[in-house]
Amino acid sequence: MLHDLCAVSQETWNLVIEYIFYGSVFVVGLVILLLMKRRSVRPAAVLAKEGAEKAITRIDRLLGSLGREKNNYAFPAKMLRLSGEIGDLILLADRELTQKGNIAFDGVLSACKAAAEKVSAIDVIWGGEQVETQLLAVKADLQRALDIIEKIRSGKEQTA
Numbered sequence: 001m002l003h004d005l006c007a008v009s010q011e012t013w014n015l016v017i018e019y020i021f022y023g024s025v026f027v028v029g030l031v032i033l034l035l036m037k038r039r040s041v042r043p044a045a046v047l048a049k050e051g052a053e054k055a056i057t058r059i060d061r062l063l064g065s066l067g068r069e070k071n072n073y074a075f076p077a078k079m080l081r082l083s084g085e086i087g088d089l090i091l092l093a094d095r096e097l098t099q100k101g102n103i104a105f106d107g108v109l110s111a112c113k114a115a116a117e118k119v120s121a122i123d124v125i126w127g128g129e130q131v132e133t134q135l136l137a138v139k140a141d142l143q144r145a146l147d148i149i150e151k152i153r154s155g156k157e158q159t160a
Contacts, residue, residue, distance in 0.1 A: 044092060044095075044096045044100075044102070044105070045149055045152045045153045046153070047092055048089060048092055048093065048096075048105075048108060048145075048149045049146065049149045049150070049153065051085060051088055051089045051092065052089060052142050052145050052146040052149060053146065054085060055082060055085045055086055055089065055115075055142050056139055056142050056143065056146065058078070058081065058082050058085065059082065059135055059138060059139045059142070060139075061078075062075070062078055062079070062082065062135060063132060063135055063136070063139075065078075066131060066132055079119065079122065082119060082138075083116065083119050083120065086112055086115050086116045086119060086138075086142070087116065089108075089112045089145070090109065090112045090113060090116060093105045093108040093109035093112055093145075094109055097109055104148075104151075104152045104155075105152070107144075107145075107148040108145045108148050108149055108152075111141050111142070111144045111145035111148065112141070112142070112145050114141045115138045115141035115142050115145070118134055118137050118138045118141065119138050121134065122134045122135070122138075
């Protein structure tokens, strides 16, 4: 009977040691994953620059396609896509400003909000000649945001 008790306790200890070993492997794996995620997050200034450049490129393509008759039905969908890209920029700048306290993004946020208001005011169906001037105004606002982002990035590179 004493021999059975020692055997059970030895099996229990082996099981406990196995659980500790596999648990530590799991914890180390989670730590490695968290470190990888932390290193893979790109700075907000880089994401904002890419988003602004993408939106400006989309405006240039929209301006080029204004005179074509076959794109009349696709134009509102393209404008919605542009509006979504500007909305993403607003969310990024707002998150940087409010959650992370980066006041340098205040100018980016205001420029992107102005661009969004101008995009929402564009009447793609009945706008006619005014669409081009309104798109140019949106492009100017986005260019202003891009200039601010470039100043933010160059300031970070100088301090690094």
